[in-house]
Amino acid sequence: MSDKSKKSKEMEVIDDLPLDEGSLDTASINEDVRSDKDKRSEDGKKNLRMGLIKKKDRDPILHVSAIVLAIACMIVICNTVFDIAIADHSDPPIEYGDKVVVDYIGCYQEFYDKDNLKNGAIVFDTSLSSLKDSDVMKSYEYNPAYKQLNVEIGKGKYLKAFEEALIGHVPGDVVKVCIPNGYGEAQLYDFTNMANIKMADVLTADEFKSLFGFDAPSANSGLMYLNAHTEIKEKDEAKYSPFGFPAVISTMTDGTVAVNYMPEEGNTYIMSEDVSVKVDSVKDGVVKITYELKKDTKRDFVKVIVDNNNAIYVYPESMKYKTTDEKTGEDLYFTITIVKYE
Numbered sequence: 332m333s334d335k336s337k338k339s340k341e342m343e344v345i346d347d348l349p350l351d352e353g354s355l356d357t358a359s360i361n362e363d364v365r366s367d368k369d370k371r372s373e374d375g376k377k378n379l380r381m382g383l384i385k386k387k388d389r390d391p392i393l394h395v396s397a398i399v400l401a402i403a404c405m406i407v408i409c410n411t412v413f414d415i416a417i418a419d420h421s422d423p424p425i426e427y428g429d430k431v432v433v434d435y436i437g438c439y440q441e442f443y444d445k446d447n448l449k450n451g452a453i454v455f456d457t458s459l460s461s462l463k464d465s466d467v468m469k470s471y472e473y474n475p476a477y478k479q480l481n482v483e484i485g486k487g488k489y490l491k492a493f494e495e496a497l498i499g500h501v502p503g504d505v506v507k508v509c510i511p512n513g514y515g516e517a518q519l520y521d522f523t524n525m526a527n528i529k530m531a532d533v534l535t536a537d538e539f540k541s542l543f544g545f546d547a548p549s550a551n552s553g554l555m556y557l558n559a560h561t562e563i564k565e566k567d568e569a570k571y572s573p574f575g576f577p578a579v580i581s582t583m584t585d586g587t588v589a590v591n592y593m594p595e596e597g598n599t600y601i602m603s604e605d606v607s608v609k610v611d612s613v614k615d616g617v618v619k620i621t622y623e624l625k626k627d628t629k630r631d632f633v634k635v636i637v638d639n640n641n642a643i644y645v646y647p648e649s650m651k652y653k654t655t656d657e658k659t660g661e662d663l664y665f666t667i668t669i670v671k672y673e
Contacts, residue, residue, distance in 0.1 A: 517660025575600030
């Protein structure tokens with residue numbers, strides 16, 4: 332492995348490529364490769380990296396054919412590779428079976444742009460701890476381990492399109508790839524924007540943490556009181572109930588958590604920066620509510636709690652919702668930096 336310093340330069344490689352593998356002209360691709368080789372070998376010092384850099388004891392013709400096939404696979408599987416920063420050094424290109432270490436940023440709606448954090452990208456996962464305190468918009472389920480990935484190309488441990496987008500590149504390259512519906516399709520339903528919530532409920536400790544976003548108090552710590560959430564405050568570290576209602580929390584000796592909501596009829600509470608809840612009535616232990624979605628939200632979808640321990644994701648523009656998890660049915664925008672061979 333070469334130790335020479337690496338300097339990256341950005342160039343657009345593939346944009347809105349055809350999805351039909353049959354539409355690729357392989358002979359034309361090989362002719363372009365040969366032409367580029369002639370142009371770049373004038374001083375006898377440079378070779379075209381994509382397909383012409385040789386690994387030891389490899390047949391150059393077979394190697395070029397393998398790279399052409401890899402490009403075809405990348406077009407069909409990944410749909411669109413938007414741009415790539417090419418590292419200027421002579422490491423052999425990545426092939427099936429190779430093991431590499433990568434950094435990555437995964438987003439919904441748009442690629443991460445460090446120079447434009449308000450471009451609409453919603454980060455759902457990343458290996459970069461520098462994003463922890465970043466002002467970039469993050470998904471509802473954002474909880475990354477901030478660890479690089481060890482990827483064996485073709486093994487299938489990660490999304491197939493994610494792995495195969497790395498083929499033909501070398502450490503130092505930066506690949507941006509969009510994977511449509513990376514985690515499958517989601518069925519959509521009409522959103523009625525009304526629900527009935529029980530004023531009192533008993534949850535397991537795990538259910539409580541999933542719903543409230545923090546741990547329940549210990550059994551011997553007494554009652555926990557949560558104030559009403561009625562306004563958005565910058566860097567607000569207070570804890571609130573998922574509906575924004577004032578609430579009293581207590582943990583029983585068996586580990587279950589008792590939740591008692593205390594909303595006032597006619598009041599409006601904040602569920603999130605995109606969703607508020609209006610209390611229509613409080614009667615017989617049931618709170619009837621109407622959801623009000625922020626009309627100018629920058630999110631493609633918003634998270635809505637629909638009963639005492641379930642959530643849905645609503646698309647404000649269409650007023651449709653899905654009951655699957657956040658990733659399902661979403662296009663995934665990955666920025667991948669190839670760090671090194673493993």
